[in-house]
Amino acid sequence: MMSLLIVLIRLPWCLRRGRHAGVGLFFGLVVGAVASPVEFSFRVPNPGPEPFARDVWAWVAAPDGTERAVPAFYDGDDVWRVRVAARRSGSFRLLRVEERMDVEKGTSGGTTVSALAMTALGPDRVDYAGAPAPPVVRVDPRDPRSLVRGSEPYLPFGLNLAWGDDAFYARTLPEAGRVGVNWTRIWMAPWAGLNLSWLPPERGPSPRPGALDLEVARRWDRILDWAGQAGIGVQVVVFSHGQLSTQVNPVWADHPWNVDRGGFLTSPSDFFTSPDARRHTRTKLRYLAARYGHSPAVLAWELFNEVNFTDAWKRHGLEDRIAMWHDEMAAWLRRNDPEHHLVTTSLSEAPVGALWRSMDYYQPHVYPVNGLAHVRRFPLIALPADKPLFYGEIGDDHQAYDAPDDKASNAGVVPVLWCGLMVDHAFPAQTWYWQRLVGLPRWPEFAAVAGFVRDQRLASRWWSLRAFDPVVETAGRTPQVLGAGFHWALRGPAVVEVPNDGREPVDFADVPEYIVGSARLVAEGRTDRLTLRITRAQPGTLEFRLVDVGPEGATVEWQRSGDSTHVRTWESQAKGPDRALRPATLRLPVPAGPSEVHLRNRGPDAIRLREVDLDQTGPALSAVGKRDDRFLMVYLWHRAGVHAARIVPPELGTLVIPDLPAGTWRVTWWAMEHGGPSDVRSLRHPGGEARIPTPPISRHAALALERD
Numbered sequence: 001m002m003s004l005l006i007v008l009i010r011l012p013w014c015l016r017r018g019r020h021a022g023v024g025l026f027f028g029l030v031v032g033a034v035a036s037p038v039e040f041s042f043r044v045p046n047p048g049p050e051p052f053a054r055d056v057w058a059w060v061a062a063p064d065g066t067e068r069a070v071p072a073f074y075d076g077d078d079v080w081r082v083r084v085a086a087r088r089s090g091s092f093r094l095l096r097v098e099e100r101m102d103v104e105k106g107t108s109g110g111t112t113v114s115a116l117a118m119t120a121l122g123p124d125r126v127d128y129a130g131a132p133a134p135p136v137v138r139v140d141p142r143d144p145r146s147l148v149r150g151s152e153p154y155l156p157f158g159l160n161l162a163w164g165d166d167a168f169y170a171r172t173l174p175e176a177g178r179v180g181v182n183w184t185r186i187w188m189a190p191w192a193g194l195n196l197s198w199l200p201p202e203r204g205p206s207p208r209p210g211a212l213d214l215e216v217a218r219r220w221d222r223i224l225d226w227a228g229q230a231g232i233g234v235q236v237v238v239f240s241h242g243q244l245s246t247q248v249n250p251v252w253a254d255h256p257w258n259v260d261r262g263g264f265l266t267s268p269s270d271f272f273t274s275p276d277a278r279r280h281t282r283t284k285l286r287y288l289a290a291r292y293g294h295s296p297a298v299l300a301w302e303l304f305n306e307v308n309f310t311d312a313w314k315r316h317g318l319e320d321r322i323a324m325w326h327d328e329m330a331a332w333l334r335r336n337d338p339e340h341h342l343v344t345t346s347l348s349e350a351p352v353g354a355l356w357r358s359m360d361y362y363q364p365h366v367y368p369v370n371g372l373a374h375v376r377r378f379p380l381i382a383l384p385a386d387k388p389l390f391y392g393e394i395g396d397d398h399q400a401y402d403a404p405d406d407k408a409s410n411a412g413v414v415p416v417l418w419c420g421l422m423v424d425h426a427f428p429a430q431t432w433y434w435q436r437l438v439g440l441p442r443w444p445e446f447a448a449v450a451g452f453v454r455d456q457r458l459a460s461r462w463w464s465l466r467a468f469d470p471v472v473e474t475a476g477r478t479p480q481v482l483g484a485g486f487h488w489a490l491r492g493p494a495v496v497e498v499p500n501d502g503r504e505p506v507d508f509a510d511v512p513e514y515i516v517g518s519a520r521l522v523a524e525g526r527t528d529r530l531t532l533r534i535t536r537a538q539p540g541t542l543e544f545r546l547v548d549v550g551p552e553g554a555t556v557e558w559q560r561s562g563d564s565t566h567v568r569t570w571e572s573q574a575k576g577p578d579r580a581l582r583p584a585t586l587r588l589p590v591p592a593g594p595s596e597v598h599l600r601n602r603g604p605d606a607i608r609l610r611e612v613d614l615d616q617t618g619p620a621l622s623a624v625g626k627r628d629d630r631f632l633m634v635y636l637w638h639r640a641g642v643h644a645a646r647i648v649p650p651e652l653g654t655l656v657i658p659d660l661p662a663g664t665w666r667v668t669w670w671a672m673e674h675g676g677p678s679d680v681r682s683l684r685h686p687g688g689e690a691r692i693p694t695p696p697i698s699r700h701a702a703l704a705l706e707r708d
Contacts, residue, residue: 035133037083037294038126040094043119047078052212053283055100056116058082063090063128070338071290072097076214079121083294085133085339094124134296136339137233139360145385145425146463147361155459156299157450158183158232159431160393161438163192169223172438177230179675180450183299183430185392186223187237190251194219197284198243198256206256209264210280212287224297233299235344235392236292238285241309244268248309269312272325282332289336300342301333302392306365307355308347323354330358346392349489350380361388366429367397369484369513371416372637376423376467376624377509379491383425390427394420398487398513400610401643409645410436414445415700418635421453422624424467428453444674448702451675456633456704465626469503470634472694474653477617478639482532484513484609490525498534502619511612517554517603529600532612536592540615544586550605551575558586561596572605590615620651621697629661630707637700650696655703662687663707669695670702 040058048054051074060082061067072082084092097116137154140146147154158181161172176184190198196212199205207213227234242249245268257263257277264276271277285301292298303326304310312318330343342360351362362385368374375394378385396412406412413433420429431437437446453459482498485508494510516526534542544558553572559565570582588597601607618639625634634655641648664684671678679695683705695701 035086035131035296036128037133038086038092038128039081039083040124040126041075041079041081041121042072042094042097043078043121044080044097044099044116045119047074050210050283051078052287053210053279055102055286056080056097057100058097059095060084061093061095063088063092067095068338069098071286071293071336073287073290075217081291083291085294085296086128086130087132087135089129089132090127092126092128094120133294136296136341137299139342139388143463145388147388147427153459153462154182155427155453155462156183156233156390156430157181157428157453159434159437159446160185161434162187162237162432163189163194165192166219166222169226172434173223173226173230173232175438177232179447180454181230181232183235184227184232185235185237185302185430187240187305189240190243190254196220196287197280209257209276210283212284217287217291220292224292224295228295228297232297234297235300235302236288236298237302237305237346238288239303239307240305241307244271244310244312245314246311247314248306252311268310269316269318271310272312272318272321278325278328281329285329285333286336289333289338293337293339293341296339298339298341300344300360301337302363303329303343303345305346306348307345308349319353319355323357326355327358350378351389352380352490356387359387361390363390363392365393365432366391366486367393367395368486368509369398369400370486370508370511371396371399371412372419372624372642373485373504373506373508375416375420375429376506377485378423378426379489379510385425388427389425391420391429393432394429395432399643400483403645405645406643410440410442411645411699412643413437413442414449415635415637415642417446417449418700418702419624421449421458421633422467422626422635424626427462445672448670448672448675452633452670452702452704455676456631456706461628461631464628465631465633466628467506467624467626469499469505470623470625470658471501471503471656472619472621472623472636472653473656474619474621474651476620476651478620480614480616480618482508482511482612482614484611485509485511487513491527492525493527493529493531495531495533498532498614500535500537500616500618502622504622504624512609514606514608515599515601516606517550517601518606519603521606528603529598530609531599532597533594534590534597534614535594536590536614536616538616539589539591542588542590542597542615543613544588544599545610545613546582546584546586547608547610548581548583549607551579552605554605554607555602556586556599556607557602558588558599559597560588560590561598619653621653621694623655625657632657632660632705634703635700636694636697636703638697641697641699644699648698650698652696653694655692655694657690657692657705659688660685660690660705661707665705665707667692668704668706670704672700672702 056072057069058072059069070082072080075081097118098113099116101112135150137149140148161184188195196216242251252268257265259266344359344361344363346363348365350364399412401407437443496507512527516528522528549570551573553570555569557565557567623634623636667681667683668677669679
């Protein structure tokens with residue numbers, strides 16, 4: 001007789017509803033009835049020297065009489081297990097076990113199947129009476145930009161929780177779920193004991209190639225259990241760039257497959273081409289699909305974190321081979337994953353090229369200079385996107401702060417997430433910096449964003465809303481200074497319209513920090529110029545303020561269209577760590593009225609732009625928003641205070657909303673410190689322009705308007 005082993009993973013995954021009864025949305029999921037996998041276990045004769053690589057499948061009959069083959073996984077002591085997501089109550093039966101083997105190419109091709117004798121470890125029938133497992137997240141067949149779970153829209157929102165120990169995940173995942181998080185990324189990081197094939201030094205030697213560590217596998221059982229109980233979907237990051245890099249976060253020297261460590265790869269780039277490396281990688285991916293593929297806590301498999309920083313891409317230009325590797329591994333996952341979870345990868349820039357042809361959604365990362373603008377910008381991709389799209393990491397590494405303690409205060413981590421709610425044709429961005437949020441003073445601010453997404457039912461509204469840039473009128477004025485938008489990235493020449501009414505258009509993201517002077521870099525797609533279109537109420541002197549000029553020197557031209565060109569040249573200087581920066585200010589008289597001004601670098605080296613002082617003032621408050629004819633949301637910030645460690649004097653303003661439809665609107669100001677309404681009132685509006693007084697704002701505020 002066969003008997004059912006005790007189930008190892010219990011995954012609660014129930015529909016979370018907002019405050020408004022009857023409106024279902026898969027923003028997050030609450031703990032309720034527990035959906036557990038049905039699990040059978042068995043032994044097969046002669047497990048062989050590579051049991052993890054064996055392609056063993058079990059046929060299981062569901063309560064409705066349908067039969068399906070499910071991949072089994074090796075769990076040590078010659079034991080195989082198979083887990084099935086139970087979507088209905090009733091009897092599940094283990095029917096038979098078989099082994100599959102792909103026939104070598106060049107012969108008849110295909111797959112051979114042979115029946116396996118087994119020694120069962122339990123009965124062949126399980127009567128399941130638990131909660132039904134929910135459907136996994138899919139791309140919406142009606143809209144390629146959208147994600148759904150079953151028939152309900154799914155809006156990912158959360159933060160990276162990339163690595164930690166068991167105590168961290170046991171504590172943090174429930175807390176994140178409590179505040180409304182439904183998405184996270186967790187890496188199979190070797191240094192954190194989360195990699196099945198590469199152990200940290202304190203754990204002793206790593207498994208031989210093709211073998212996997214079962215203690216790590218059981219850690220992932222626990223992590224996915226906690227994530228499921230919290231209602232959080234995990235984007236499982238299988239590989240990270242540093243593992244195969246000698247330049248960017250390099251840990252290749254410690255890779256167990258490195259020939260210098262007793263492995264079989266002479267170069268990190270061989271990972272993508274070596275038949276043995278690809279075979280062992282398929283073994284690992286099949287194991288993940290078999291052991292965890294039943295789990296609704298798996299949102300997606302992310303094959304690589306920032307694959308463009310591997311040596312194969314960055315040093316050797318093997319983008320096509322890397323794309324082929326992604327094709328192969330995505331197909332292999334889909335062959336083996338019983339629930340067909342989404343598959344993706346990630347780059348440190350916006351998506352381009354063949355890499356994405358087999359991926360289910362785009363996942364760029366960005367660390368901009370102007371996060372408030374760039375979080376709403378997806379360069380190098382045509383929008384609306386042909387696939388779901390959102391930043392899987394965003395951070396303030398390059399954000400321009402006024403004072404050193406501003407960044408240390410973590411004031412810049414949360415505002416960019418609010419602006420990320422105002423993006424068109426994409427999902428919100430996810431912050432990288434869990435270590436600067438979880439359990440720290442800014443955590444309630446983060447929880448306020450998550451609570452807003454949940455309580456304002458944004459999952460069900462998302463694709464009807466369109467971004468807009470409202471004006472905020474204030475008595476207080478601040479200097480109008482346009483900062484750089486992006487750090488170092490592929491981006492062509494920018495033409496940026498600069499409103500003089502204080503609006504913050506997304507085009508501000510296109511102002512380059514580095515303006516190159518090399519023809520080679522321009523040919524790569526980097527920019528050697530900037531054009532600004534401005535309108536002045538009175539004459540003034542515009543200033544381009546440079547942080548530095550590269551050591552090889554540069555010749556820079558700047559002018560107003562129709563006027564003479566100004567030119568300045570810097571000679572080359574000695575390179576080295578002791579080289580002094582060469583800051584400079586380039587002044588340009590500009591008359592009243594409209595003007596087009598140009599800055600161009602003739603090279604040979606790059607210049608670094610800090611900001612453009614327009615020599616005029618603007619409102620002290622700014623805002624971005626998103627709207628349709630029944631709902632509107634706006635994020636407002638104090639220009640001088642949003643990223644400041646200190647508290648600046650608050651500013652009152654009037655938010656000007658054009659073309660607000662007639663009706664009675666519920667106006668909710670959102671509390672940024674605890675994540676709930678701070679003021680709710682009714683507005684009877686005749687239609688047309690609406691003018692809404694703001695509360696005092698010293699950092700930032702959020703507003704929701706909903707028509708009754």
